[in-house]
Amino acid sequence: MSTDPLPLLWLHGPPGVGASSVGWEVFSRLGRDGVTTAFADGDRLGLCYPVPDGDTLPLRARALAALWPNLRAAGARGVVMSGVLDGREELDLYAKLLPDAQLMPCRLRVPPEVLRARYLSWGWRPDLAEAAVADALADDDDLGGTCLDLGELGVTEAARLVCEQAVTWDASPADPPAAHWPGASPATEPIIWFSGPTAVGRSTVTRGVFSQLVLPGVPVAYVDVKQLCAVRPAPADPRPLVARNLATLWECYRDAGARVLMVSGGPDSDQDVAAYLAYLPEATPMVFRLHASREALAERVEARGRGTGPKEPGDELHGLDADSLAAVAARAAAEAARMEQADMGDIRIETTGRSVYQTVVEIIQRLSD
Template identity: 50%
Template sequence: MGDVRPPLLWLSGPSGVGKSTIGWEVFALLSRNGVKTAFVDADQISLCHPMPEGMTHRLRARNLAAMWRNFQQEGGRCLVLAGFVHTPEEVREYTTLLPGLRFTVCRLRVESAELKERFLARGWRPELVEHAVAEARALDHSDYADLCVPTGGLTVPEAARLVRERAGGWPGDLPAATLGDAAGRRSRPPADDAPFPVLWVCGATAVGKSTAGYELFTQIYRSGVRAAYVDVKQISALGPGADHRALKARNLAAVWSGHRAMGARCLVVSGEADDTVRGYADRLPGAEITVCRLHAGPETLAERVAQRGRGGGPAIPGDELRGLDADALSRAAGRAAREAEALDRPKVGHLRIDTDGRSVQEVAADVLARSGGWPHLT
């Protein structure tokens, strides 16, 4: 009898090799074919800094295990994970906490020249490109992976198809879905009720929620305060047919529990405008939530929508604007402007921050100043 555990496909490799992009393609293809698949970018579940040395994989493994329980309760049958790993000992951090999953660890590889090209095309931290090349060379001597797949010169769909083929037609035979019962759906990670501050950054499409939220997180932890950051859109990738709003709330609680165990004292969250306190507060005992709504005018929103369509901004897996044609981007910009106007009517949030003509650093500084020096720790 074969192994009937749900399968996990772990795409690893150096920075810029395409782990998240190819992983999302596998996830999207299976979801379109009706397979209830979960996707997790490991970077997104370990944003807790300053991090104790040597604890990154322990935090990621803990948070992934807690999230997988929630994915299963929504009927998830397999999991695609994108994230770096270097040694068999690091892999065991995950397999120990997730014995109910069948792991296939795949290392993606391209030659140095193409890796440099891919890395620089992201437009993020170009000064780290040589580090990525050195990391790739070191990984060529590693033995943690079950297989190595060269993806040089391939399109994203071609690379995803090759990975699945080399992984034995992944996901292969799947166990029957097991939906959680009502008690399971009400469960939440253990947490104390001590108060902690949460800064929730929301706003219309393309207003800059994730960019501003991450900058706020960065400024806070660089001041010496151990802080955590979560983009709720990045912790609820399960398709098709999932209750994503409920999944966001449960996974946010799961990830925060892990961050808090690492000593995080405050939490910055980026979320859609309707993802406010309702539905989250009861999952976060002790949370003192300040909702900050970012605002931008129609011209600014159109510029930011167009930039994301061209591939600018943070490389977020599953960005619905990336690669759209001019007409589709124009329609998206119109929808974003209407969202911003609608949000202004009920005056959503405790703070309204205008972002027109301002850098992300200026926006973050304004948020901190107008919130009276958040996070108000004693």
């Protein structure tokens, strides 16, 4: 495995600047071009409560540093990360914990009217929008690296500009190396894993359960499998990378005090569970399978296509045309039928005709039994 510095392109700026969406598109664009690239959403690292010492920034940095050898082993030529960069002190912390990384901060800017429109589209109180825009424009520390004015560019064009101006590593395709996974202590505590077909609401439900456990002070961590295998071109079998990253992050979060791990996405069959356990020999996952009817799945696919609900980096349904969404809905229904026939998972949760809150309440009750 190479010991040359691995570039970390950190797209940052105020909320609403589009760093997550643009970062995912940069990552996807490089992957489509055959350049093995990893993606990390800074806002999704360090989701562990109670927060150690009340500060998520050190844990977020430690989490990325723990994953770094795995990303190298997967053949990454560079890592794209999005998220707020909280000043020089945080940048120095990453430099300390990632001595073999080439830190490349890239500040993104958009006009005030674009920020204002995005804030208002989120349902923020109109009277707070102006103050939020003013705060965002005032937060303009010079952290070096590249600064790009995106103007009113869409995500695709903004990503093209970032690739042209900020991606300075070798962007030519290369044969992926054979992965030699670094060691990680096995996770021995139970893992609560949420599975189900496309668009059933795994991420939304998992976050809901996570938040309900956080409120009474349960020491809990949250991981989304999509973030665990954000390497493109994707490995032929992503399960080894997912399992290694999961074990690595869980060790990091356990050291921070977490005793419950919530995982969104992942095993699509009991055979998948067995494949993950080959790399997590001490783990004892409890798999909740979320189910929905064909009609409910079609409604949720269509809603995702319209962009309603939480905005997720890399949501591949957003913006699809009607025919493409219908094809996704048909695939989701087939996935649900296959899982149903196989009676996949440990506990089946019906979500048809139920709110997310009702589903979360049932799961909390099941966990309490």
